[in-house]
Amino acid sequence: MYYRIESSLDMKIIGHSSQIEHAELPADWDTDPTFVGNIEFVKADFRPKMPRGILHKKAKLTDLLTACSPGFERRLLVSKSLKDLWELFDHEHFQFFDCDVITKNLIYEYWLMNPLVTNFEFVDFQNSTVVTRKRKLEGGTFLEEVPVTSLNEFNVFLETLDIVDRGMTFISRVSLLDDIPNDVFVLSHVDGGVGYYVSEKVKKAIEVSNITGIEFAPISLTFHEWTHEHRNSIYG
Incomplete structure (x- = not known):
């Protein structure tokens, strides 16, 4: 069974949504081809220019952070713990760029996940x-x-x-073909733009590791079915 990774909606866990209130952006970020937000599904052979995420004063730090500012869209903003776990299952089809998260004059190191491929062949x-x-x-x-x-x-x-x-x-x-070879993969052109999917094995590994800020939606459900009908029965 596979699940789509969703950010937690539990305010007791995340404190505020979105957790990243806004971002400090480099000059000309919207037209600069080296800005990370302008790089998608391609491997960068350089370190892109990055946003710096400003945590909302009510938000809590979790291993997966919600962020809507330019540069963060369609990607996962993750802690080193989640990055390291993810790379145990796939160290080939993703790049991770270090990304500062700032709160109360403290800087925390996070990582922005850049997928290199979309696996439509699994659908x-x-x-x-x-x-x-x-x-x-x-x-x-x-x-x-x-x-x-x-x-x-x-x-x-x-x-x-x-x-x-x-x-x-x-x-x-989304329905998947049988015998998918990957434990983690990405699909573009899904509800919300880009979806990140994990196998039951990865889900259990994340849960055992006490990774925070993540919920797991069964892929058989539409986004509306998950958020309005099924989510509360699992996560409250």
Whole structure:
């Protein structure tokens, strides 16, 4: 069984959401190709320019921190403990860049996880649900299911879209093929943009290690089903 990593929503654990209130950014971060936020699914042969995360005054330090500021989106901001554990299961398909987190004039070393590949080849598209967000004439949006049954059909459909509509198309319910070889992997074009997935073995290793700030959502659930129907029964 596989799970998608989600940040904890328990205020007793995280203190405040988002934990990173804002970030100190380098100049011209939005156009600078060496800024980490402009590097995605490619291995950097240099150390990117990094944001410095400012912890909210009510937030607590956990091994996984929530952060919405530029540079942090679509990545995991993790402690050295979580980084080291992750690399026990995969030291090939991820880069980690050291990233300062600042609170009360103290600097803590965290790491920003940069995935190098998205593993669509693990997805069973015949049993997954792909949707695209459409605009209504009267305003607002709705989700329309896309009839794709293979990775090739999924890629062909994405190629027909402009960059905006491509970003609004995602796998809302993920089903995996049998015998996945990886214990950890990443998928882009899922709800929320990028999803990080772990096997039961990794989930147990994280729990035994008392890693904080993480919840595990079964991949069979959509984001709405997890957050509004099932999460409370597990995490309260």
